[in-house]
Amino acid sequence: MTVSQRNRKNQKWENLEQGLRMVQNNPLFSRMGGDIHITDSRLTGKNGAAVVYSDGLIYVNSEVLLSPAQWAYTVAHCKLHLALGHFDGERMPLEEREPGLFGERGRQGSCDLKRWNLACDIFIGKFLADMKFGERSSRNPAELFPFSLTDERKIYEHLGEPGAEGLLQKALEQGYGTASPGSMDMRGLEYPLYYDPKKGEYNWFARQFAWGLRRAVSEAVGKVGGHEVQEGGRMTRSKRAAQWFINHYPLLGSLAASFQLIEEESICRQMEIRTAAVDASKGEVYVNPTAELDDEELRFVLAHEFLHAGLGHHERCQGRDPELWNVACDFVINGWLVEMEIGKMPEIGGLYDEKLKEKSAEEIYDLMVRDLRKYSRLDTFRGYGKGDLLDGTQPEARFSGSSRAVSLDDFYKRALAEGLDYHQQSGRGYVPAGLVEEIRALTMPPIPWDVELGQWFEAHFPELEKRRTYARPSRRQGATPDIPRPRCVEQDAFSSGKTFGVVVDTSGSMSTELLGMALGSIASYGAAREVPLVRVIFCDAKAYDAGYMAPEEIAGRIQVKGRGGTILQPGVDLLEQAQDFPPNGPILIITDGLIEERMVIRREHAFLVPKGRRLPFRVKGKVFYFSKH
Template sequence: MSKSDYHFWQDTSVKPKEKVRVIGGDVIQPKQENDFGTELDLIKAKLTKARTQLILDSPFLGNLVLRLPLVAAYSWCKTSATDAKSFYYNPEFINSLNNHQIKFVLIHEALHCALTHFARRGNRTKHKWDLACDFAINPLLIKEGFHPPLEVPIFQQYEGMIAEEIYPMIDDNLNQEPMDQHLYDDQANEDSKQSDGGMREEDLQKEQQQNNSESKSDNQQGRGASQLAQQPPKLQPDEVEKLATQWQKNLASSAQLAQQAGKLDGEFAKLIDFFLQPQVSWQSLLAQYMSTFARDDFSYTRPSRRSGDAILPSLKSHQIDITIAIDTSGSISQEEINEFVSEVDAIKANLRVSITLLACDDKLSDHCPWRFEAWNELQFPASLGGGKGTNFNPVFDHINAQDNTCDVLIYFTDAKGIFPETEPNYPVMWLVKGKERTPWGIRIQLN
């Protein structure tokens, strides 16, 4: 395999091993055919050494890495790959890395699995989703002090973001390849081979050439080649569901072991807290929370004389006054706002809710507040303005300046801003996009 095959992984500090030396007119092969299996054992020993060091230095990551068996692969695997079951690697590629870089690659594949990237793509484009998953992991590992192979794409602007947040920010025309192969839903071969009549002629010829090359390599390398794995099939839907459940258990158990060893902190502690939250839709949580404010009660007020002598209780419902604030600093998309509006409007119709709408980045919008009574349909203005930094204080200052405070404030935000120093005397519910924490109030995860 030529060095050009690793155009995203080149490390100029690592000199490739000499494969062929020419003296006079004779070709000398320094590696004998019978030594191929031995070399595979040495390369696997490098991987095992890196995994052992991770167990000692970072029990959380080490335990995750141990969940993936090490499998040497044929030339179909140019660098490393995972199908959420095993860690596949190209022996020549691993042999070109130093110990620090091998750790990076091992953790990278394990985090794809632990964060269930294989189960979260949905209807998103595979190529963009694969890039988003890589861009979510790599800055995190860099921040934790791990050293990647050179020319691995690291985009610091995505630090602290999850793949779902990064995906819409990636240019559709970005000419970039993922640093590894995500085999769990790999349709690259299928998409390229299918046309109106099935496999195209040029693709058939390429496949035949690849099979011939691998067959020739198998004959030349003897017993060592038999240790190289073929590319596994993509996961079936039932496998995805089972593996997602299993990897969540792996994530929780690895975190517990690391906590017992006193070696779980930093970004990974936040990551675990985020991904182990109960996966309940924010729509359900919002409806459940708002229903607690329904002031339905019984009244024993004396009825009209025409009702008879008995005084029976009647059900009375009082109107709820809710303030909704929208973070317009640029982190919330219009599509997300529209979905939020439709959910709140549906709840409002059932609970007799009046709504005051505020839009704020580092200050309140010049056009707010907007007021919607219980009988009005909730419709957001065409433009909410904003686009600057985030400061939550103007919203709370506005509410405190009113004669009557609201029954509850619902704030739609990424929680990256300046919070008031003291908690208000009315309930606050934060609908948060991202991983940021809130100092008080009820926090509901949007994504």
């Protein structure tokens, strides 16, 4: 053996030892089993790094030169096959039960073992990529596969679907396993493992992994949320309550980890917080340490504040009275928490009414507006007549990823949605249907206002259909040239009477930029739907009739007149009484909401209002909230 060969061999051993040390030092794998044996390529195949057997033996190929991080990834990959139950018959996609085939409780298997091994490799690859543990030689599976990678059996089914041969080939080329290309790194799959709980049998590797996972997650999210107890510090009752959600309640665990608890009595006194409040924009929950709450009440209060942020109540106010909106949200959240039996509702500040059950916050707000004397200045967790939703700065991009920053609002929504999935999958407890529906709605991207406006135009201005006419008959049919044939012509847009009216608020409170954006969208959609002319009226203290204009003129050449107070009713009346405006022509009204408190509109109509503003009356037509983004 030459000196260079000896050095190369020593380097291989040194890298392997460092990789094993990295695995052992990770809290997730520190207590996991799996006896590691050094071998050559006879078991792993040429260029194969490692294989794992169902009895827990892991064989690593000492002839392969890998970096320490690659060895750590390889060994962790093999251990996860054992810990995640990939050899267990209950986990494998086997079908009809037939006692005696694979043991006392075996199942007859039509399972493609090679495809199952590949599905498990892909799942582990995604898991370790999310953990950012070790160094893999293949691409992240999430970048290659268009379907969800959260379950091995679903991956197995996707790879076996008709037309999935291309994906299967790509996966094989990537080499997500640790054995040589084209071979399986799981040995013993033909004899699935079964455990009899009555005899005290269980998957020991899975139990050790679960312990390590709880410990690792607890430490990691505790650091993110500021719940880590430093040396010499103390775990307060509020932090212990937040830790309970992290360890035992997946629905709110991620949210609990993302918030920092502020328990300074002086700060709470300065901000007039009697019990608790939340500032979603800063990621902070304030708990007054002088509030006499037991552990169960603290859990209820913290869950209440977490849900305020997770459900986006601070951004859904949209021009409503903040205090009344806060109270409406309190009624909804407290109803859910009582139904889920999370902690115990405190006697002071807990708003709950059985009659308001199964109503949304928006519905409760509408009821409260009709009876302000009853619902104004109620007692909340912050105090009498004060909302526990604190006003802060705009959400910052604190959680940064590799591609783009994530705002706090997006993070809260995603954390709550993923928490719900884990909560339901693990069967951790009952979640009311109303809360599930609201969380699911958060994950759906809202329809942009300009798309909704386009749908409104489509409903009122369908495309012009072609019609047949004998005015200039077509004689193109050679078989019967003496028989005149009708020809197809498009209906003239001018003769069809397609038009609509636009009433524009030109008061000083209207933003010129937003006004131009709204007018530009109207012009583009009007032109797209072949509306030849639009009737435009400007309103401030009085109505100015600009007459009929082509849609493209609205965006650029209109000079806005007037900057006084706004009254829109004269403009609407002018349109409805105009002899040259069709009786079925719809009306589009652009305003900032600072208008008269009552309007009578007899035609089909819709309002365009800047996001965050609100009309002072109940509207029968559509309302589109537009913004720059």
